[in-house]
Amino acid sequence: MRRASVYRYSLPMEAGVVLRNQRLKSRDGLLVQLWQDDKTGWGEIAPLPGFSLESLDQAQQAAQHALAQWLQGASLSAVASAFGALPSVAFGLSMADAELREQLPTEANTRSAPLCHGDPDELYTRLGALPGDVEGQKVAKVKVGLYEAVGDGLNVTMLLEALPDLHLRLDANRSWTPAKAAAFARYVAPALRSRIVFIEEPCNTREQSREFALATGIAIAWDESVREKGFEVHAEPGLAAIIIKPTLTGSLTRCRELIAQAHRAGLAAVISSSIESSLGLNQLARMAAWLTPDAVPGLDTLDLMQSQLVRRWPDSPLPLITEEQLEPIWQA
Numbered sequence: 001m002r003r004a005s006v007y008r009y010s011l012p013m014e015a016g017v018v019l020r021n022q023r024l025k026s027r028d029g030l031l032v033q034l035w036q037d038d039k040t041g042w043g044e045i046a047p048l049p050g051f052s053l054e055s056l057d058q059a060q061q062a063a064q065h066a067l068a069q070w071l072q073g074a075s076l077s078a079v080a081s082a083f084g085a086l087p088s089v090a091f092g093l094s095m096a097d098a099e100l101r102e103q104l105p106t107e108a109n110t111r112s113a114p115l116c117h118g119d120p121d122e123l124y125t126r127l128g129a130l131p132g133d134v135e136g137q138k139v140a141k142v143k144v145g146l147y148e149a150v151g152d153g154l155n156v157t158m159l160l161e162a163l164p165d166l167h168l169r170l171d172a173n174r175s176w177t178p179a180k181a182a183a184f185a186r187y188v189a190p191a192l193r194s195r196i197v198f199i200e201e202p203c204n205t206r207e208q209s210r211e212f213a214l215a216t217g218i219a220i221a222w223d224e225s226v227r228e229k230g231f232e233v234h235a236e237p238g239l240a241a242i243i244i245k246p247t248l249t250g251s252l253t254r255c256r257e258l259i260a261q262a263h264r265a266g267l268a269a270v271i272s273s274s275i276e277s278s279l280g281l282n283q284l285a286r287m288a289a290w291l292t293p294d295a296v297p298g299l300d301t302l303d304l305m306q307s308q309l310v311r312r313w314p315d316s317p318l319p320l321i322t323e324e325q326l327e328p329i330w331q332a
């Protein structure tokens with residue numbers, strides 16, 4: 001016997017979370033729970049405002065339609081894979097299905113790359129205490145491109161000089177012109193550059209980012225590009241990794257395809273958050289342990305929220321909203 005429930009959640013965010021010039025006051029999304037005989041599985045469908053093209057209402061309609069088909073006996077992974085245009089729905093349904101069918105291993109990699117912001121002294125203490133990854137490397141992530149490029153260069157230099165075993169991932173979200181990117185690099189000594197694991201999308205265009213990598217010796221990673229029409233994974237000089245945000249990318253099958261392509265091309269694949277709740281983040285951490293065991297995932301976004309949802313994230317002090325506190329908005 002099959003049963004399904006859909007829940008809608010709205011989690012208050014910390015004041016001041018701004019995404020692509022838009023203040024995000026709450027993170028809104030859906031949880032889907034499936035039952036079949038004595039088994040159950042959860043999935044999260046949470047289109048990210050400013051990034052996802054689908055709205056939450058569209059996602060909810062599509063999810064309910066798909067679940068109705070599943071209840072009639074259709075395979076959910078086949079139905080989910082058909083939602084190419086609604087990646088958040090494809091991802092959430094495919095994860096619920098994978099949990100139900102016990103295909104998603106339970107071991108999780110919750111040791112993600114910390115997102116660095118705020119007071120430098122606090123940052124040194126936090127990064128100094130950071131455990132190493134499988135290769136013993138300490139990896140943290142710093143956003144750049146929000147203020148002056150020269151300031152970013154100085155800040156990165158300060159961190160790398162203060163912590164000799166630190167490796168940094170940087171993320172510019174395509175915000176630099178070639179001149180600004182060059183100004184940044186001028187303030188990072190060549191000897192320090194190899195400890196920049198990569199910088200995600202430094203420039204406005206892919207071509208400019210490639211030129212930046214070649215000119216500076218600083219490796220780059222594709223993030224936004226991975227979700228653009230016609231993108232194909234290829235090894236390229238200066239390219240170190242692709243970033244995969246499953247909520248923005250699609251079904252588990254689609255994500256696995258991209259990860260396999262990256263690995264075949266000799267690139268790292270980094271699973272990263274689209275600011276999911278603690279339930280979604282836990283599932284991403286399980287995906288990371290399973291499919292990208294050599295890459296520390298980018299999942300340090302729970303602190304942007306004021307509570308956890310259904311499943312706890314290790315060591316998080318945030319209060320938990322439990323399953324019993326959720327009211328289904330749809331059941332069949």
Ligand SMILES: O=C(O)CCC(=O)C1=CC=C[C@@H](O)[C@@H]1C(=O)O
Nearest residue numbers: 141173272273274275298299300
């Ligand atoms: O990749 C990570 O380590 C965390 C996720 C992260 O940085 C982001 C998630 C979602 C939207 C963006 O603001 C941001 C990004 O720019 O990649």
Ligand SMILES: [Mg+2]
Nearest residue numbers: 171173200223
């Ligand atoms: Mg980014």
